[in-house]
Amino acid sequence: MPHITLEYSKNLENALDMYGLCTALKQAAAATGVFPPAGIRVRAIACDHVVIADGDPKHGFINISVRLRAGRSAEAKQAATDAIFAAATDFTAAHMAAHPFMLSLEMRDIDADLSRKTSSIRDYLPEDIA
Amino acid sequence: MPHITLEYSKNLENALDMYGLCTALKQAAAATGVFPPAGIRVRAIACDHVVIADGDPKHGFINISVRLRAGRSAEAKQAATDAIFAAATDFTAAHMAAHPFMLSLEMRDIDADLSRKTSSIRDYLPEDIA
Amino acid sequence: MPHITLEYSKNLENALDMYGLCTALKQAAAATGVFPPAGIRVRAIACDHVVIADGDPKHGFINISVRLRAGRSAEAKQAATDAIFAAATDFTAAHMAAHPFMLSLEMRDIDADLSRKTSSIRDYLPEDIA
Numbered sequence: 516m517p518h519i520t521l522e523y524s525k526n527l528e529n530a531l532d533m534y535g536l537c538t539a540l541k542q543a544a545a546a547t548g549v550f551p552p553a554g555i556r557v558r559a560i561a562c563d564h565v566v567i568a569d570g571d572p573k574h575g576f577i578n579i580s581v582r583l584r585a586g587r588s589a590e591a592k593q594a595a596t597d598a599i600f601a602a603a604t605d606f607t608a609a610h611m612a613a614h615p616f617m618l619s620l621e622m623r624d625i626d627a628d629l630s631r632k633t634s635s636i637r638d639y640l641p642e643d644i645a
Numbered sequence: 646m647p648h649i650t651l652e653y654s655k656n657l658e659n660a661l662d663m664y665g666l667c668t669a670l671k672q673a674a675a676a677t678g679v680f681p682p683a684g685i686r687v688r689a690i691a692c693d694h695v696v697i698a699d700g701d702p703k704h705g706f707i708n709i710s711v712r713l714r715a716g717r718s719a720e721a722k723q724a725a726t727d728a729i730f731a732a733a734t735d736f737t738a739a740h741m742a743a744h745p746f747m748l749s750l751e752m753r754d755i756d757a758d759l760s761r762k763t764s765s766i767r768d769y770l771p772e773d774i775a
Numbered sequence: 776m777p778h779i780t781l782e783y784s785k786n787l788e789n790a791l792d793m794y795g796l797c798t799a800l801k802q803a804a805a806a807t808g809v810f811p812p813a814g815i816r817v818r819a820i821a822c823d824h825v826v827i828a829d830g831d832p833k834h835g836f837i838n839i840s841v842r843l844r845a846g847r848s849a850e851a852k853q854a855a856t857d858a859i860f861a862a863a864t865d866f867t868a869a870h871m872a873a874h875p876f877m878l879s880l881e882m883r884d885i886d887a888d889l890s891r892k893t894s895s896i897r898d899y900l901p902e903d904i905a
């Protein structure tokens with residue numbers, strides 16, 4: 516927790532450093548202080564087929580989904596939404612300025628009663644981030 | 646907005662024109678009048694592993710997720726749900742008639758307070774659809 | 776119904792039998808008695824880029840999303856959540872014991888008013904599971 520999932524158009528694979536973007540979003544999420552760094556999972560999925568607006572294959576998009584365990588205040592969630600989106604806009608600013616590109620983010624709660632989790636990752640982390 | 650995401654079993658890649666289906670869904674969404682055409686993003690993701698019902702690898706599925714900014718009436722959302730699903734059933738009718746195939750659609754709202762977006766795409770669109 | 780979608784880090788492709796896990800989750804879902812076996816759709820999507828916690832590329836994760844038509848009791852849903860998660864933890868126990876690995880599951884309802892479905896799959900199933 517949190518889960519950050521990016522969907523992106525395949526035509527961005529060579530135009531943007533998607534792994535770098537994942538890292539930037541991880542750092543932005545950790546910097547909010549709202550999320551335990553050891554629980555942050557960022558992943559990006561290239562979409563096989565994409566049709567945007569008038570269908571021009573040069574259009575690109577990234578959509579970011581952030582899911583987090585319910586219980587945080589509306590203020591904390593809005594601040595985290597803004598911080599993660601700011602990291603994404605900064606990282607993609609040069610691309611946005613020169614190409615048709617759509618960037619979006621949605622945050623939503625996970626119902627704790629209907630979620631489960633387990634992990635061995637803390638056994639492998641440096642003490643200062645576990 | 647809206648976001649239309651298809652998940653499909655990989656065995657459909659050569660059996661159906663997935664890019665054509667994305668285009669058909671984009672056109673159906675635009676024709677509803679509920680969504681600004683410049684904001685429509687359709688993408689399709691091939692699923693690497695699939696197990697359906699009794700696990701026969703000949704089974705196929707497409708699931709369509711439609712997400713849209715909250716604020717539209719229940720009637721408008723139901724009509725848009727029906728219109729987009731009708732386009733999907735029409736496009737896949739021949740396949741459905743000859744193969745084991747499951748088609749489903751879910752629409753849900755995006756909480757405007759917890760979503761963000763930016764885009765340069767209107768700078769690249771013909772005026773009549775921007 | 777239900778829809779079970781796994782997202783997983785690509786580094787698990789050769790470390791875990793993802794297709795076997797999909798089958799195990801299908802069987803666990805069917806065994807709950809809550810879901811019609813003919814409607815169970817499990818799929819797994821390999822994520823192209825992943826950054827977890829401190830970013831060590833050896834970290835792995837699987838996230839399981841279960842979506843089901845609204846109307847079941849909270850008790851039935853919690854029991855199904857537990858059963859499906861138990862199947863996932865059992866299947867991945869040896870991997871968890873030897874690698875940095877995060878496993879999570881979220882269940883949520885599908886709003887019946889805003890969902891649609893059609894299928895030809897029952898025509899192809901043995902009578903005892905249709």
